[in-house]
Amino acid sequence: MTTIHPLLTPSHYRFIDQSELGPDFSPLHSFAADDALSISVGNHTSPTTARIWVHDKTVVLGIPDARLPYISEAVDYLESENYRVIVRNSGGLAVLLDEGVLNLSLIFPDSKEVNIHEGYNAMVDFTRYVFRDVTNDIEAYEIPDSYCPGTYDLSINGKKFAGISQRRVKQGSAVQIYLDVTGSGKERARILKRFYEIGKKEAATRFEYPEINPEVMASMNELLGKNWTVRDVRNRILSALQELSGELTSYSLNEDEHKDFEKRLAHMIDRNHKALRA
Template identity: 70%
Template sequence: MSKQLLHPAVYRFIDQSNMGPTFSALQSFAIDDALAISVGEHESPTTARLWVHHDTVVLGIPDARLPHISEAIDYLKEQGYQVVVRNSGGLAVVLDEGVLNLSLIFPDAKEVNIHDGYEAMVEFIQHLFADLTDQIEAYEITQSYCPGTYDLSIGGKKFAGISQRRVKRGSAVQIYLDVTGSGAERAALLKNFYKVGLNDEPTRFQYPDVDPSVMASLNELLGADLTVEDVRTRILYQLNEWSDRIVANSLEGEEIETFTKRFEQMILRNNKALEQIQD
């Protein structure tokens, strides 16, 4: 099934990795929703989208229920990070200019098992760096931030996490790749976030006990000097290798209308969530 997903006749490529600090994570979620609808309806080919956000912590819904979440958000802001709350599962992740995000957007979500989407992304990344390592594994790194079954690691140190959002008949499989910088520093930020947010109070939900030593960037793990631009180039070559052709079209037509609606909804939900937190 992963071969069917990963080797379409045509790939659409959207590069938003150089949009700058004003490009909001909420925009990214809305864009992927619009693309998932378009791809799911076969109005667009299978799509790969690259995106980078500067100094942003994306919280999951459970994070917003931390007993001292208001103080925890203040801590993140004091460290220079903007904070958004996504309206889906998962937990807090750190995004900055050294983290490259890739969305692979597939059609036929209702006929394709959700695990097939995750497995496809794992295969894509393993192949992407096959010339540098054959040690990329997928299993939960329990003391990482936002731990999940499809965490990607080398030697027990996590450098990437995968999520999936299904909208109508399309699915957006999203991965963040810590390319440059310190994975441990990013993890330490969220370790302190949870320390402030919990303040030793017991909770029903089990928040991660983040250990910064289990997280690293690709450069740290591979002893490499990759840049986000290098990985972008690798992805473009792989898309070209795995399809007959690539088209580079930004959002168009109904996709723009859908994005606008979804973005407005996400802004309202995010503001409501943050207002409830601050009250």
């Protein structure tokens, strides 16, 4: 039986679909948008919000990745493979996004009773709920030789298809998951394995970077024998939101959210300039 976390059943969900904006949609905009939405959800000027998003050929680095001894060479490698490179403002390490990876942000209001683990657990429960008719085998535990390993890695039979991060801004919390829907999880892992080989080489580092084994990564289609598109999974997410909430509406950023978005975007641009071009 699928567990439903209390955070997943608000009286009202807001749904924002940015899954088909195309290759010109910057990943910097995504992280700034989640910050702006976290502020409004935390202020209770917006209901609990779900935002889905897709970015073409992008590697999103964590802050520790930007401190690799040979980060400039590693970024040059990714760019030679036609990947954009940014540093995100939430936790974790490098992840690879492309047109076969669907990202979902669930943005909750914080309260004293909700610690950081509750947000992660809610996303795990939501993912299991979305795919409950297909599999009961989604597990949450760290896959240490995956890319961006963490306690809330999602896997089936030991092969990781999703990872979760979380960022808290003021009184709101954005829990973000990437879902490898189509394509080759192994090939995505191969790119990031080479990134770390170039970025670290034989240098000693304080931070322990992952030793990636591409064999432990797979897409949902590979694991479940499906031929889903990203839009198919988008529709599953939308159906789940409708089932879990009494009301679902869809509207873009309002004027106040746009102001916060512009401020957060400026911070993201400045951070990326300092991290990658210093």
